[in-house]
Every structure is written in C-alpha cells, then in structure tokens.
Amino acid sequence: MLKAIHHVALICSDYERSRDFYSKTLGLRIVREVYRQGRQSWKCDLEVSPGVALELFSFPSPPPRPSRPEAQGLRHLAFAVDSVADAVRELSGRGVTCEPIRVDEYTGRRFTFFADPDDLPIELYEA
Structure with missing residues (x-):
C-alpha cells in the first residue's frame, strides 16, 4: 500500500531565515515558492532527493513547538548521508553546531x- 515518503511539512517562525537555512545551509533545491494571500502564508517546496520534498510553510504567529522535554508527535527529521563525519565538517563550516557523533x-x-532555526531536531544518519 505505502510506497515511500513523499514529503514532510514544516511550519517555521521566520520564513526567510528558515528558507535560507534549508536551501543555502543544507543545500536543498527550491522547486517552487508561492505566497498564499488568503492565508498570509508562504509555501516553499524544497527537493531533498528525486521524488522526496520538504514543504516549508509560514503562518502568522504560529505557536512554538515543544521540543525538550520531548513532546508527543513528530520527534525529528532525519537525512541519510554517505558520511556523517564529512557532513558535520561541512555544516560546521557553514556555522551549524552538531552534537557529538554517536553509533x-x-x-x-x-x-x-x-537544530534548525526553530530548534527542530534534525538527524544525519549514515546510510
């Protein structure tokens, strides 16, 4: 029945800051970006890999996401990488602080x- 994850949707507190983080810092390609006047909301489709997207939304005054202690719901977003050490070095060069590498x-x-700009936990997992 289910074939794959198609997309993950995130709501951010500062659209431009998060769009830049996901596109420039993490290197995801912006596929489409639209402003939805009726909802006072931006929607940005970012390509993670062929057929897999991250949808970034902005809404006026979204409530903060409880992250710590861990709250019920989505726990974190995980990306597969070839080398965690290489990815950490690259992110560090872009000003992103990663936790120590674990096994x-x-x-x-x-x-x-x-963490992303809204403190959403993001995992890098060596595939």
Whole structure:
C-alpha cells in the first residue's frame, strides 16, 4: 500500500531565515515558492532527493513547538548521508553546531543531531 515518503511539512517562525537555512545551509533545491494571500502564508517546496520534498510553510504567529522535554508527535527529521563525519565538517563550516557523533547500538551506523532555526531536531544518519 505505502510506497515511500513523499514529503514532510514544516511550519517555521521566520520564513526567510528558515528558507535560507534549508536551501543555502543544507543545500536543498527550491522547486517552487508561492505566497498564499488568503492565508498570509508562504509555501516553499524544497527537493531533498528525486521524488522526496520538504514543504516549508509560514503562518502568522504560529505557536512554538515543544521540543525538550520531548513532546508527543513528530520527534525529528532525519537525512541519510554517505558520511556523517564529512557532513558535520561541512555544516560546521557553514556555522551549524552538531552534537557529538554517536553509533546506533542496534545498527552500528553513525549519526548525529543538530537544530534548525526553530530548534527542530534534525538527524544525519549514515546510510
């Protein structure tokens, strides 16, 4: 029945800051960007990989997302990378602070976390 994840949608507090973070800092390609006047909302479609998108939304005065302690709902967003160490070095050069690299005790794969401009936890997982 389900084939794959098509997209993930995020609501941000500062549209331009988050758009720049996801497109310039993380390197996702902007596919489409529209302002929806009736909703006073921006929508930006970013390509993660062919057929997989991240939708970035802005809305007037969105409530903050409780992140710590962990709240019910979406826990984090994870991206597959070839090398966590290489990705951490690249992000560090772009001003992004990552947690220390850890090893998944069940898979033996390396991973780390960092936060987006709204403190959403983002994971890099070595695929």
